[in-house]
Amino acid sequence: MMHYVHHAAPASRPAAPRGRWSLGRFQRAEDGSLVVFSVFMFLIILFLGALGVDLMRFEMERAKLQSTLDRAVLAAADIDQSLDPAMVVNDYFTKSGLGGSVTGVTVTQGLGYRSVSATARKSVSTQLVHMLGIESMSAPASGAAEERVDNVEISLVLDISGSMGSNNRMTNLRSAGHEFIDAIFDNSAANKVSLSIVPYNGQVNIGPDLIDKYNITHGHTNTYCVDLPSSVYNTAALSPTLPMPQHVFADTYNSSNTSGSYSTTNMTPSTVNRWCDPNPVNRVRVHSNNVTALKNHITALQPVGATSIDAGVRWGSALLDPSARSVVTELVNEGVVIAPFAGRPLAYDDPEVLKVLVLMTDGEHWPNEYINDPFRSGPSPVWRNTSNNRLSIRHDRASNPFYWPSNNSWNNRPEGASSATNMGTAVQLTWEEVWQRARVAWVAHHLYVRPLGGTLASRMDLLRTRTGTVIGSGPHEVSVMNNRLLNLCSRVKEQGVVIYTVAFEAPTAGRNLLNSCASSANHAFDVDGLEIRSAFSSIATSIRKLRLTQ
16 A cells, blocks of 8 residues: 655745845945045045145245345345345355355445345255156245435545645546546435535635525635634534634735845735635535536646645535534525435434545645634724835834834824824725735734834734644644544544545555544555545445345
C-alpha cells in the first residue's frame, strides 16, 4: 500500500527595509569622491601656506627695498654733501646688499633746494609657489626727498683797497664775482634770494639812500661814510637810532710841507687817499636779485685807499640783521629795493631763511683815521683871504689873536681884512670848508705848531684820531681793529650766520684774521691769482645748509 507523505514548505526570509539599503549603496558609491575632495583641499591649504610664506618673504624684501630707498634719497637730498646724488642713492643700495635694484634717479636742484626722487625694483624668487609655475615676484619701491629753505640773504663784502689794483687782482675778482652771482641765482626760486654788495677800503661808502636811514650827525653831501663807534662791534645789530657821526671828507693821511716857513706845497687834499672814497661806483648795494645790475656793480668797482676789514664786516652783517628791517622797508617804499624783499632781513630764528656773509681781502688792517668831533663841522677859527686864498687862524689871545702863517705874524684881524671891524676879502670858513682846502698835516703845522708850538704829532692827534700806529710804510699796530672784527664775527656767528672768507694773496696776518672770522676751517679759503674763481665757485656750491622738508 502506497503512503503519501506530505512535506511542509520552508518558511520565507523577511524583506529588508528599502531606505537602509539605499544609504549603504550611497556610502559605497561616494568613497572615491571624498578622497579626491580631501586631496584637493589639502593642496589648497598647502598652496595658501606656501603663498603666505612667499608673500611674507616678499613683503620683508619689499620693506627692506623701500627703507633703503627712503634713506638713500634723504641722504642724496642733503645739500651739505657734495657727492653726486645718483651716486649716493646707488651706494646705499650696494651697501645694503641690494645692488642693481635702482631703476631711476631724478635730481632737481638750485640755490636753496635739492629734490631727489628714485625708483627701485627687485625680483624675489619664490620658495614654494614656484611649484605652481610662479618662479618670482617683483618688489617695487619709490620715494622722494627735498631739502629747501625758502629765503636766502647774502652779504658779499669785498676789499677794494688800493692794493687790489696790483697783479690783476681786481680783474680776477670781477670774474669770480660774476660767476658767483650766476651760480647763486641760477635755478633759484623767484624773489627768494637777495644779495647785498658791500665794497670797503679805509671806509664803507654806504651812499645817500642808505645813510639817510640812520641817525647821522655832522652830516654833509661830499661822501657817505660813517665813523662807527666802538660799541657797534659788540653786537650783531646796528641800531638805526644810534647817533653816529658822518665821516669828514678830509685828507688825514698825506703829509705836507712841514718846514718852519710858510708853504702851500702839498697843501691841497689828495683825492686818492682820503679815507672815504667819493667815487659813487664804490657804494653799497642793498638786497638785490637783479643779476645784471649786480654784475655791473662788481664790474665798476675801482681799487683805492686803505683797508678797514672791520668796517666792511660791520655793514655787511648789519644788512643781515633784523635791526635793518625798517631801513629796507623804507628803501622798498622809495623803489630802491624791490617790494618782495620788504620785511628783510628776516629773523635769525626763522627756519625758512639762510643768512650768509662772504668776506674777501687781499691785505690786513691798516690804521683807520677820522677827524675828531670839535673839528668835524660848524664854524671854524680859520679865515680865508679870497683875493689870494691864504689862510689865517684866530687863537685865544688877549690881543692880536689872528695868526698869519704867510708872514708868521700876529694881528688884530684875519688876513684880507682892512681892520678889526672891516673884514674886506676875509671870509670865515666852516670846518668842512677848511678840509676841502687843506690837508690835516698842513693845518696842524702851519696853523697850530708854528703859532702855538708843540710837536706835529701832538697837533695831529688834536685834530684827528688814528686807530693804530703806522711804522713807515708798514708793518703797523692795529690790535684794536683786529679785536673788534673778531668780536663782531663771534656775535654774528652766534646768530646762525654762515661766514665764508677768502684771503686773496693776503699776508699772514690777514690770512690768520680771516681764518678766525670764518665759521670753520672749511669755510676759509686761501687763494692766489685765478684761484679766486674756484674759491667763489666752491662757496656758491656750498651755500647749502638748508632745512629738510619731506
